[in-house]
Amino acid sequence: MLTLDALNVSDRVGPVSGCLAAGRLTLLAGPNGSGKSSLLLATAGLLAAEGHVQLDGERMDLLDLTELARYRAMLVQHSVLPAGLKGYELLALGIQGEVSEAACEQMAWLSGFLKLDSLYARPLSALSGGEQQRLLIAKTLLQVSPRLNPSGRVLLLDEPLAGLDWQHQLTTLRLLRHYAGLGLTVVASIHDINLAAQFGDDIWCLHQGRLVAYGGPEVLTPELVAEVFEVKVKLLEQDGQRLLLPE
Template sequence: MLEFENFIQARRVGPVSGECAAGRLTLLIGPNGSGKSSLLAGAAGLSDSDGKGRVRLAGKDLSGYSLHELARHRAMLAQQAVLPHGLRGYELLALAAEPLGGVSEAACRVMAELAGPLGLNSLYNRQLDTLSGGEQQRLLIAGTLLQVDPAINPDARLLLLDEPLAGLDWHHQLATLRLLRGYAQRGLAVVASIHDINLACQYADDVWCLHKGKLAAFGGPEVITPQLIAEVFEVKVRVLEQDGHRIMLPEE
């Protein structure tokens, strides 16, 4: 479980208190600058020195973990990841496996399992600088998932992703959300920020809506209402019900 207790990042986010439970997919929504990235950085133990409050993982303050322990207990996909120069796709994933002892037979099996839904088979042997932004993003997602896959990392507790759907086509957006849901079902606490409110409501177990650094709403997808969207995003929407799903459409 990931716990925030009065977490503050000066001029960015807070105070925020709440829990992201193991076995659940928590999706963060909110306008640009609302504090999503700062909250995820705090959850990863990557906050600047002015971060205040407490963040705990599995009941232990993040400050009590060494960097090596953090690398085994959690993985984070940053919004603007820097790719190593001159590597091929499979070498990028090999780097993700380093904290787990390198590319084992079990790690290779996980890489093969991720290749299908993320469309990686044609990317593994290509130079990273020859790939499109979306292709690079899919490899980065795979590397992040590999680091905390329970099949090769029994210490894994937390998966964090900052805008993992950015640059992806619709097919791979949906594939990524299904993978995140699957990793949550395998016992991880999974927390990701996304911009598509309808996808958040469809796939999330829990939704956190941030506004001006504060939690404007949190809970199941039903907490996202037209009134909240109007207040936070300054957009008027109407709700349609289709096959048990709520779809929000902007009003003209």
């Protein structure tokens, strides 16, 4: 259980309090500037904030970055890629400890989903933004993969779908659900409210730095979308799925 206790970043987000459950995928929804990135960075210990973040009762804000790296992985929105690296070298940076046989097997498993084989030997500078993003997602997942890092507990991702085509967006969300099913607390920001409703176990909706709604996908109502996103939509429900369509 990841607990936020009055987490506040001045003029950006908060105070926000709430519990992010292990074994569930929580998706942060909200327009640009609503505080999603700031909340994720503060939770990860990468942005100075007031309040506390606790993991199963232990204050994470008291840990240094080396200790934090054992427990949580964070995909930031704008990553600065090391110059001169190739795809497989970037993935290796996400592995806790040596690149073992188990690590290679996990890399191969992720590659099958994210289609990374053709990217391994290429310089990062020669890859498209979407190709780089797929490698960064895999690197982040490797850092807290339970098979490689038994201490890994939390997975935080800021707009992981940015730059991805539809196929890889869906694959990424399925991978995040898989990692949540392994017992991790998985939290990601997302702009597509219909994908949020389809894949999120829990939804946190932010608006102007405040947490204005939280719960299951049913919290994404036409009334909330009109208030937060300033878009009029109608709700369609079929086969247990909710779809919000612009009017």
